[in-house]
Amino acid sequence: MRAIVIRTPGGPEALELVDLPTPEPGPGEVRIAVAAAAVNPVDISVRDGIFHQLGFITQPEHVGLGWDVAGTIAAVGADVPFRVGDRVAAMVGGVDRSFGPYAEELVLPATEVASLPDGLDLVEAATVPLNTLTATQALDLLGDAEGRTLLVTGAAGAVGGYAVQLAAERGWQVTGLARPSDEAFVRERGAAFASEIDGSFDAVLDPASLVEPAIAAVRDGGVYIGVLPAMKPTTDRDVTIDAVQVQVDAATLAGLLARTAAGELPARVHSTLPLDQAADAHRLLSKGGVRGRIVLVP
Numbered sequence: 649m650r651a652i653v654i655r656t657p658g659g660p661e662a663l664e665l666v667d668l669p670t671p672e673p674g675p676g677e678v679r680i681a682v683a684a685a686a687v688n689p690v691d692i693s694v695r696d697g698i699f700h701q702l703g704f705i706t707q708p709e710h711v712g713l714g715w716d717v718a719g720t721i722a723a724v725g726a727d728v729p730f731r732v733g734d735r736v737a738a739m740v741g742g743v744d745r746s747f748g749p750y751a752e753e754l755v756l757p758a759t760e761v762a763s764l765p766d767g768l769d770l771v772e773a774a775t776v777p778l779n780t781l782t783a784t785q786a787l788d789l790l791g792d793a794e795g796r797t798l799l800v801t802g803a804a805g806a807v808g809g810y811a812v813q814l815a816a817e818r819g820w821q822v823t824g825l826a827r828p829s830d831e832a833f834v835r836e837r838g839a840a841f842a843s844e845i846d847g848s849f850d851a852v853l854d855p856a857s858l859v860e861p862a863i864a865a866v867r868d869g870g871v872y873i874g875v876l877p878a879m880k881p882t883t884d885r886d887v888t889i890d891a892v893q894v895q896v897d898a899a900t901l902a903g904l905l906a907r908t909a910a911g912e913l914p915a916r917v918h919s920t921l922p923l924d925q926a927a928d929a930h931r932l933l934s935k936g937g938v939r940g941r942i943v944l945v946p
């Protein structure tokens with residue numbers, strides 16, 4: 649099977665298309681014939697070598713790319729609740745691995761895989777796992793809303809867009825910080841809109857990683873949640889600092905996929921590209937201004 653891997657970190661040209669043996673599922677595992685794999689900012693960080701420098705990646709041969717996959721079950725090991733042909737999606741966690749969704753085939757533990765609801769397109773499904781789960785788990789860190797105020801930076805991005813809507817549903821008074829051209833999107837998600845940080849908030853969730861000005865916008869006694877756990881900032885002020893580190897959660901993902909299929913959460917596809925054009929996808933995402941995910945199709 650074909651897969652995109654990196655042997656030596658670097659620019660987009662570090663992404664190599666290689667032929668690998670088709671992986672076989674063991675007990676409790678399934679093999680997914682990948683139909684769609686979203687391209688996320690973390691993939692660019694893996695490719696750049698940031699996680700190698702931090703000592704988080706120690707793969708001897710090559711590193712697999714991608715976190716989001718949607719596809720069809722192609723083979724099953726013993727004792728799994730899936731059958732060949734089932735449509736599924738999953739988040740593949742962690743960065744220190746030789747395999748990933750940028751591939752034609754992928755083996756995962758069945759417990760990490762969610763069934764797709766009827767009517768949800770595979771490309772759309774591939775945009776859901778990482779960023780809905782991150783938004784959900786970031787909000788879990790904040791506890792009950794009780795009408796408190798929350799600023800979400802990067803509110804038109806993948807994490808921020810979901811966070812704004814899910815926070816408003818939980819009862820937060822949400823302000824979404826985004827580019828002026830994103831105002832309608834943010835307001836449609838149930839939030840007030842800001843193009844610059846203004847005011848003081850009970851909590852700030854910072855997917856745009858503005859850090860210092862975002863922490864400054866937290867009231868005394870409030871909470872700041874970042875998205876880069878390896879680079880958690882500090883402050884002398886009375887502000888709780890934390891960072892989300894997304895965890896695989898197939899049960900919650902199944903619910904988020906159902907909400908996407910029902911039209912309650914947006915499925916945001918920017919464009920699709922063939923798997924062998926992964927480098928172009930990385931170049932496009934790096935330019936900024938991309939709304940919705942670029943999705944690789946093997």
Ligand SMILES: NC(=O)c1ccc[n+]([C@@H]2O[C@H](COP(=O)([O-])OP(=O)(O)OC[C@H]3O[C@@H](n4cnc5c(N)ncnc54)[C@H](OP(=O)(O)O)[C@@H]3O)[C@@H](O)[C@H]2O)c1
Pocket residue numbers: 688689690778779782801802803804805806807808825826827843855856857858874875876877891892893894936937938
């Ligand atoms: N810790 C975890 O578990 C976890 C999980 C998922 C993601 N993440 C991280 O979360 C971050 C966000 O991911 P994402 O997928 O949501 O990225 P994204 O889709 O690119 O969204 C980021 C958004 O922030 C906007 N932005 C940046 N600076 C801004 C500013 N000064 N004012 C207004 N808007 C600004 C960007 O706008 P432009 O495009 O116009 O610049 C973009 O809309 C990434 O660093 C990612 O690696 C962490």
